[in-house]
């Protein structure tokens with residue numbers, strides 16, 4: 001084939017299937033977690049998510065992901081102690097966060113903080129990811145976010161207390177006061193639900209970076225960047241924006257119709273893998289019913305009901321259901337978090353899964369380096385700048 005500039009395009013490529021967005025492509029083997037999309041089922045290391053939600057602590061789930069089995073009492077106590085010891089941030093990292101503008105997005109602050117941690121001379125993170133580093137990074141995520149959350153309000157960061165668990169420590173470092181049980185318990189269940197989710201975009205990012213032989217902070221910095229996008233983890237604050245914009249039950253139909261007529265996507269619906277309801281959405285719906293105000297829950301419920309009906313009517317073949325983000329908005333705002341801290345809170349949980357995936361990748365590593373189908377021109381001739 002000859003182009004307008006005399007170049008030829010590649011025409012002798014074998015006809016390969018083109019899985020746009022790598023849909024359906026198996027990119028790695030993992031024993032960590034799996035999404036059974038048709039059934040609407042999520043499994044961590046053999047445990048259905050319903051088996052763990054509300055029963056296992058976040059630390060038990062993190063241990064399960066890292067070690068492949070639930071901890072004994074002694075192992076859990078040891079992990080809690082190690083997390084407690086690892087929570088304080090190096091001063092250099094706090095200084096980097098202090099220099100960020102208050103207008104920065106918290107996910108940008110987190111990404112910067114994790115990167116700064118990798119460059120700090122605390123000497124904890126070297127080029128070979130290991131369990132100690134995974135624990136340390138998981139312990140430090142809440143502190144990085146809380147430091148930024150406070151500094152942007154003109155408040156000083158609060159030192160973590162070693163007796164807190166992860167959910168308690170996060171809320172304590174954010175708000176500077178002892179968290180109430182009605183806030184940290186739902187936060188903890190939320191953290192257990194979001195800890196891992198098969199070969200999602202941010203996990204894949206972490207594994208790709210780790211596969212190059214890079215360090216853990218680089219892999220997790222990349223993962224934070226991938227999670228930030230609204231098609232992945234950046235949706236729940238947009239769900240809150242949507243619900244606040246809708247405002248009341250009588251506006252639901254008009255608002256949704258206008259959004260769909262514009263071609264907008266409704267945040268909190270649809271999923272690449274689930275073709276049934278996301279099991280986490282079901283659990284979070286139940287939590288939202290208890291944690292959020294009756295008015296807000298009613299508005300969420302009505303919006304969900306009408307959105308599902310309209311999506312079914314407009315895209316009958318697409319099988320679009322409620323995803324995890326929809327009721328995350330109600331649960332996280334009920335525990336006192338502003339919308340822009342929703343995706344960062346997702347990251348506080350997912351760092352356990354990301355680090356477990358990096359360790360799994362390193363246990364049997366091969367560089368992840370796929371092919372692309374070349375569709376550009378060929379055989380172009382260089383023309384000197386004077387003649388262009």
Ligand SMILES: CC(C)(COP(=O)(O)OP(=O)(O)OC[C@H]1O[C@@H](n2cnc3c(N)ncnc32)[C@H](O)[C@@H]1OP(=O)(O)O)[C@@H](O)C(=O)NCCC(=O)NCCS
Pocket residue numbers: 021230231232233235264265266267268269270271272273311315318320323324325
């Ligand atoms: C999650 C998501 C990115 C999955 O995307 P995907 O697998 O690439 O799906 P596609 O982009 O191929 O979408 C398939 C079709 O469903 C439609 N669709 C998917 N999600 C939709 C949504 N939330 N609202 C309206 N339409 C939606 C698309 O417009 C597309 O329709 P078309 O083929 O007629 O153009 C997508 O469902 C989405 O954007 N959801 C909203 C954002 C969100 O909630 N993200 C959090 C995910 S946990």
